[in-house]
Amino acid sequence: MDTLNCIDCFVRSAEAGSFAEAARRLGLTPAAVGKNVASLEARLGVRLFQRSTRSLTLTEAGERFLLEAAGGLRSLQAAMANLASAQGQPAGVLKVSMGLAFGRYYILPLLEEFLQRYPAVQPDWHFDNRVVELIAEGFDAAIGGGFDLSPGVVARELAPAHRVLLASPAYLAQHGEPRSPAELSAHAGILIRSPQTGRVRPWMLRNREGQQAAIDLQARMILGDPEASCQAALMNLGITLVSMPHALPHLDSGTLRRVLPDWYVDTGIISIHFAAQKLLPQKTRVFVDFIVEQFRAQGLDKRFSAI
Template structure:
């Protein structure tokens, strides 16, 4: 099979896999359904494996087909990016960039830096989805995802932004009324605000002993359970109890005095990180590349994302304040 035939066969396979039918793939490619079916059959013959199971009702991928689809997408993306790279020297960087990020980070960190991005690259357009669920970057059609947590998806390129440190917080008014916990054991006597992830799991609080060992504490019988991290911050500021939140979400309220840090020497800040992710490609499209690089540079200037955890104790509550 010649290179041009290889490319036609691979395109026929990818479009059929994504559309779920030969006829829909044929419409997109501008050829007949019979030609698409023949191209896929020829590809299977060359590879020596069945890529698709066909029935009168539907088409489904075999295990080998699923693996090949992933590899084929990388190859086609590389070809598309190669064309973009040749064109970038002839025209202004342009195009549409789709970004997925969490609601809180999107509002507080991403939105403030987008005007600068669009001023520098006026031919860009940006679409942002605020969604706290983990999205499938490739299948959902996103160019970039900004994610925080324990990052494990090795099929994507991950560019580190910062460590995401956690802190225990409460308002001065709450602590004045109910007292200040001196150890994790004291938390059982306090009003606690828990965070429940969208999957249903309650986020535990971590603590470290003098010998370096770590323990986990799950807020028992919390006075309030919330899913949105910014809601935890506002509830703590309202004096409803003690919460665990990202340090970057609380820093400005530490600075204005409406929140205080607790148990800074004993609380474990966690091992979470914030990254910008995009699909693995041999060549990244210029519109995506400039967006990623701009955001990385902008986030490096955000002091709330890079505040040293060792300095958190200066915001700890003192009863005589």
């Protein structure tokens, strides 16, 4: 029995809540995961899961073993990965989650230099506008903003997470330019549905003086993607609210303009998230340091600020 693989199957199954999901994350079959967990139970002489056709729950012994084993497993895996690095250099598959447009615009252009520095690292980058369970889903790092840290995860700040109102020059010429938040109620809104809740979140504007005001646009349409909302704004269909990373290409080209440029929405910080462990794999450590370095060097920390 490969004890390390069996423990890995147990930890992933406990985190995922099913053998099938653990198998998907590990690249195994559900039968293989179940067999490995059963072998571990036989080795330990205790039942770790209560199984039914619909659920998989930890026993008291399973909860205790998970608490003690998960951190040690990841430290051991990190130590093995570092030891196996190519001639002492960072190596291995680097699994990272990032937003679709954010990754294309700001992270993918850094790939060539990163690979020149660390040729033995193989990027496995996932472009998806969702919040991932970094540890449970086996990611080395995730880049994003506006969400809370999960247990066992830490973050390094990259830039402020600000959102701004945008419209095309043609729309503003035809319908007039709002001079205060109160005047937004007379304008068509291109609203964005939250991927987490499926609803439109009621954001609050603020200005440099700390004043706050609601965004009271008429709901002309509701879209599920900020890039689509920018495209609708380019079609002169109304005013939209998007994050600065989405807004910058359009502001730089002049195809869209900020509406109420003294006002913005503050949603926190854009950060790079990774597991909180002392023995972080070299591939993850150098990637985190590289991204922080590049954001500072390119001034993205300042360009993403709406102030």
